């Protein structure tokens with residue numbers, strides 16, 4: 001049903017959100033994948049998050065009703081709004097936006113009031129995803145994370161700022177270590193960043209090993225950080241676990257940007273890790289997942305959640321763990337004044353630019369999910385019309401805030417879905433055969449049953465093109481029935497098609513920035529309406 | 542590829558007698574595979590480093606035959622036993638007849 | 651996001667024949683046992699033009715490396731001398747497409763051993 005704002009607000013309180021039965025002697029606070037969202041946003045969780053092979057039917061690959069069943073979430077409840085997709089618009093109107101660094105600061109301070117030496121860790125994807133982060137090359141978020149008191153971080157999109165900027169921040173700006181045990185210098189194959197840090201907390205030695213996104217040079221442009229090599233490097237992780245244990249670590253935490261399925265496999269294959277703070281795949285789970293003695297924590301994205309993890313450590317071993325995924329309801333949690341002031345200061349130079357209204361939407365604009373979201377459909381429409389193309393391709397990024405039906409679309413909203421350092425909207429020709437190769441390649445990077453072969457984001461989004469996908473098939477056989485939507489004709493392998501897209505990993509790609517393409521399209525439309533996408537058929541659905 | 546070829550090696554300066562040490566080597570070289578075509582469609586002739594030989598006090602550590610599938614700027618990492626003080630000698634042989642050399646002293650004390 | 655990438659694709663039959671010929675030339679037709687040699691390579695190549703590999707085989711006199719899906723399968727042959735500290739070596743290789751990398755070790759006792767690993771070479775793009 002439709003929720004009244006008052007009823008929804010009354011069902012929540014800050015005390016209730018922060019309520020926690022403090023246990024043990026060490027507290028970890030985990031934030032990850034904020035994607036530079038300084039102020040509260042709407043963010044719809046996925047409808048499609050398919051698990052393949054051994055991951056089929058397991059969290060985090062359950063959505064909507066299946067997720068509610070597993071965790072006993074009541075329909076229409078705050079957790080339902082925060083964690084599922086169905087009924088999102090109605091619930092969003094009741095419960096309001098989520099996140100905001102000033103609200104996160106309030107939560108962090110409250111946890112530290114309870115446990116003064118709580119260890120605050122950031123899983124990365126922090127410096128990218130907004131207009132202000134793009135304009136300041138991540139400086140706004142670096143300043144905010146310093147003020148928040150983050151004590152270690154790992155990375156992914158950070159490197160799309162370019163290696164020089166990353167090193168400038170790491171060497172001169174960041175007040176805490178930038179960890180990545182799996183980041184190596186590509187020339188001599190030697191470690192390029194600090195692999196771990198050992199903290200003394202609650203009388204225990206807490207080792208935090210950093211693990212950056214393993215597939216950075218594949219998923220993002222390698223030419224932006226040409227001298228670095230990544231990879232899962234499972235053997236290296238095992239060596240680091242042994243090394244910190246030898247140095248007296250009582251508990252080993254992996255601050256990871258591997259993605260959940262990769263971490264599940266790593267937890268199985270590398271003994272001795274007590275806790276993995278997962279990231280990259282943007283999953284939010286209300287309870288830890290226990291894999292062969294390792295507790296996997298998934299803390300969502302876009303500042304929607306903060307995880308608190310209390311550890312009971314005695315005699316060099318983890319005796320107990322208590323966890324809460326704290327949803328950041330922005331209308332319920334009082335903003336922290338200090339952080340609110342910093343956010344205001346960082347945004348002030350861009351205030352006019354951010355708030356300019358470009359158009360309106362009649363439809364919910366969202367991105368997250370394995371296949372097309374409405375934001376991507378809108379971007380693909382913009383590419384088709386503004387770049388005069390037959391087919392559009394848009395990357396399956398997991399970041400991108402939602403806009404509710406009836407809302408204005410501001411320039412900030414457009415940048416929340418597009419802001420990154422290689423935005424050129426290219427126009428090129430591809431044969432039907434090559435398009436099929438591209439789609440199969442991306443599908444295998446998402447649906448390979450071995451998590452170590454899953455290197456990317458969600459499925460590439462398409463405009464002007466329909467297809468059927470069977471995720472259970474091997475590479476080369478998943479995509480069938482490719483048709484050109486305007487004529488209904490099958491895609492001809494031998495024919496050349498005019499294709500527009502953006503976010504190419506190839507150096508020297510040319511074209512206008514995607515946000516300008518999208519802005520021009522929305523201005524032409526005035527009010528946009530994006531119907532439910534019917535062009536992708538999923539086998540079994 | 543007679544110009545700009547620069548060998549680099551990483552060898553520990555000291556070792557204990559009989560110690561096994563790790564050696565890393567790089568040589569800047571395009572390793573033209575013979576598979577590529579220029580802008581006029583003509584095949585660019587093969588021009589690679591075809592052999593890499595490492596000795597310590599004139600005894601062989603490793604001897605490698607390289608084919609065009611070895612990447613640009615050939616890199617090798619391997620282990621060597623150091624029985625006594627002496628000199629590692631590294632030799633790269635180019636298709637064009639050039640020979641590039643480097644050497645490193647290791648003292649055992 | 652996907653840029654235009656030129657793919658070099660080999661007819662599979664031709665690739666297999668060339669690889670088998672290279673192995674036969676190395677072994678002189680002797681039997682090759684599975685295992686007894688370790689080949690370490692990434693599951694996915696960050697860059698098909700420079701893929702790190704490591705080969706190791708206890709007691710090896712020589713180890714040959716082949717890339718079965720390249721236009722020419724030959725990659726390198728490592729011969730170990732008396733001062734080799736271990737019968738292992740690392741290098742970086744070119745892979746034209748997703749394919750099996752193969753290592754054949756000739757041991758000092760005259761036997762031959764084989765290992766292979768598939769390395770995926772992907773177009774890339776589209777990070778989360």
Ligand SMILES: [Mn+2]
Pocket residue numbers: 033035125280281282301398399778
């Ligand atoms: Mn992310």
Ligand SMILES: [Mn+2]
Pocket residue numbers: 125156157213257279280281778
């Ligand atoms: Mn990520």
